[in-house]
Amino acid sequence: xxxxxxGREFGSGGREIGKRLAEAFGTAYYDKEIVAEIARQSxxxxxxxxxxxxxxxxxxxxxxxxxxxxxxxxxxxxxxxxLEAQRRVIEKLAERDCVIVGRGADMILKDRKPFRIFxxxxxxxxxKRCRERAPEDECLTEKQLLKKIRKINKGRKKFYGMYYGAExxxxxxxxxxxxxxxxxxxxxxxxxxxxIERWFEGK
Amino acid sequence: xxxxxxGREFGSGGREIGKRLAEAFGTAYYDKEIVAEIARQSxxxxxxxxxxxxxxxxxxxxxxxxxxxxxxxxxxxxxxxxLEAQRRVIEKLAERDCVIVGRGADMILKDRKPFRIFxxxxxxxxxKRCRERAPEDECLTEKQLLKKIRKINKGRKKFYGMYYGAExxxxxxxxxxxxxxxxxxxxxxxxxxxxIERWFEGK
Numbered sequence: 518x519x520x521x522x523x524g525r526e527f528g529s530g531g532r533e534i535g536k537r538l539a540e541a542f543g544t545a546y547y548d549k550e551i552v553a554e555i556a557r558q559s560x561x562x563x564x565x566x567x568x569x570x571x572x573x574x575x576x577x578x579x580x581x582x583x584x585x586x587x588x589x590x591x592x593x594x595x596x597x598x599x600l601e602a603q604r605r606v607i608e609k610l611a612e613r614d615c616v617i618v619g620r621g622a623d624m625i626l627k628d629r630k631p632f633r634i635f636x637x638x639x640x641x642x643x644x645k646r647c648r649e650r651a652p653e654d655e656c657l658t659e660k661q662l663l664k665k666i667r668k669i670n671k672g673r674k675k676f677y678g679m680y681y682g683a684e685x686x687x688x689x690x691x692x693x694x695x696x697x698x699x700x701x702x703x704x705x706x707x708x709x710x711x712x713i714e715r716w717f718e719g720k
Numbered sequence: 721x722x723x724x725x726x727g728r729e730f731g732s733g734g735r736e737i738g739k740r741l742a743e744a745f746g747t748a749y750y751d752k753e754i755v756a757e758i759a760r761q762s763x764x765x766x767x768x769x770x771x772x773x774x775x776x777x778x779x780x781x782x783x784x785x786x787x788x789x790x791x792x793x794x795x796x797x798x799x800x801x802x803l804e805a806q807r808r809v810i811e812k813l814a815e816r817d818c819v820i821v822g823r824g825a826d827m828i829l830k831d832r833k834p835f836r837i838f839x840x841x842x843x844x845x846x847x848k849r850c851r852e853r854a855p856e857d858e859c860l861t862e863k864q865l866l867k868k869i870r871k872i873n874k875g876r877k878k879f880y881g882m883y884y885g886a887e888x889x890x891x892x893x894x895x896x897x898x899x900x901x902x903x904x905x906x907x908x909x910x911x912x913x914x915x916i917e918r919w920f921e922g923k
Contacts, residue, residue, distance in 0.1 A: 635891070637891055639892070686891065688838070688889065688891060688897045688899065689840070689842070689899075691897075691899060692899045692901075693896070693897070693898060693899065694891045694894075694896070694897035695896060696891065696892075696894060696895045698895075699922075699923070700919060701918075701922040704918045704921065704922055705915060705918055705922075708911055708915035708918060709915070711911045711914070712911035712915070715904075715908055715911060716903060718907065719902075719903060719907055719908075720902070
C-alpha cells in the first residue's frame with residue numbers, strides 16, 4: 518500500500534502538492550470530501566467538524582474537568598461521533614493507494630507506515646497564496662487575513678496536541694517537510710513524487 | 721550562486737547526503753575541513769572549536785552575567801576568535817557553489833539565500849548508522865552511544881540558541897527537512913539534488 522498523508526499549514530499549498538502528487542501517482546486524492554463523509558456518518562454538521570480539525574474545538578469541557586482526566590474521557594457526544602467516523606472514513610479510504618490531506622490521517626494511519634509530508638511556508642507566502650486562491654477572502658484586510666491564517670494554524674496544532682498528544686508540524690512526525698515559500702510547486706512536485714516512489718521502493 | 725547548507729542531527733546521515741549532493745552538482749563539499757581552517761586562523765585547537773559547535777560550549781560565563789547582556793557580549797577571547805574565523809572561513813568558501821555541512825553555515829550565509837536542508841532520523845536509525853560508520857565508537861555500549869548522540873544533538877541545539885537566537889532543527893529555518901530513518905540515501909539523494917536544482921531555477 519502506498520498511502521501519502523499531507524499535513525499542512527493553512528495557506529502553504531499543501532492542497533496543491535497533494536493534488537499534483539495524486540496526479541503523478543495516478544491515485545485518488547482526498548481532502549474536503551472527507552469532512553462531508555464524516556458529517557454524513559456522524560450526523561454532525563461540517564462546520565462543527567472543521568471546528569474540531571482547524572480549531573481544536575469540541576473538547577472545551579476538558580479544561581474545567583481537572584487534571585486527572587485524559588482528553589478523550591469527557592468529550593461531548595457529537596465530538597466522539599466525529600472522531601469515530603473520522604477513523605472509519607480514513608481507514609476505509611486507505612484501503613487503496615491514495616493521497617490524503619489533513620484531517621489527522623497521518624496519525625490515524627500511523628501503523629500502516631504512510632509517507633508523511635508536512636508543507637509549510639513563511640507568512641508572506643501564505644498571505645500571497647491565500648490572496649490568490651481564495652476569492653471569498655477578498656474582503657479581508659491583510660491584517661485580518663493574517664489573523665485568520667495564524668488562528669487556523671494554531672487550531673490545527675491544538676487539535677493534534679489535544680487529540681493525539683503529538684506536536685503538529687514537528688519534524689519527527691513526518692518523513693519530509695517542505696517549505697513552499699516562493700516556490701514553484703508545478704516544478705517541485707514531480708521531484709517530491711519521485712522521492713516518495715523511491716522511498717516506498719526501499720521499504 | 722548555488723550554496724547548499726546541511727544542518728543535521730548527529731547520526732542521521734547528513735554527511736552522506738552532503739557528499740552525494742556535491743557529487744551530483746559537481747561542486748565542492750566542506751565538512752570537517754572547516755574546523756581545521758578555523759583552528760588555523762583563530763589559533764584555537766579543534767577540540768575547543770568542536771566543543772562550541774557540538775556542545776554550545778564557550779559561553780558558560782553568560783549564565784552568571786545577568787539578563788541584560790546579550791550572549792555575545794561576554795564571550796571568552798578564544799570563543800570570539802573562533803566565531804570571527806568561522807564567519808570569515810564560511811564566507812570565503814561560499815564565494816563558489818558548494819555544499820557545506822554544519823558549522824552554522826546556514827545562519828552565516830542567510831542573506832545569500834542558500835538552500836537549507838535539515839537531516840534527521842529516529843534514534844534507532846541514528847544508533848544503527850553510528851554503529852556502522854564509526855569504528856572508533858565500537859567500544860561504547862548501546863546505552864553509551866545513545867547518550868553520546870543525544871548529547872551532541874542537544875549541544876548543537878544549544879549552540880544555535882545561544883549564538884544565533886534560532887531554533888536548530890525547526891522547520892522554519894530550512895527549505896527542506898529530510899527524515900532518513902531506514903532510508904536508502906543512495907536512492908534518495910538524486911531526488912533531493914533534482915529538487916534543489918529546480919528550486920534554484922525558480923529563484
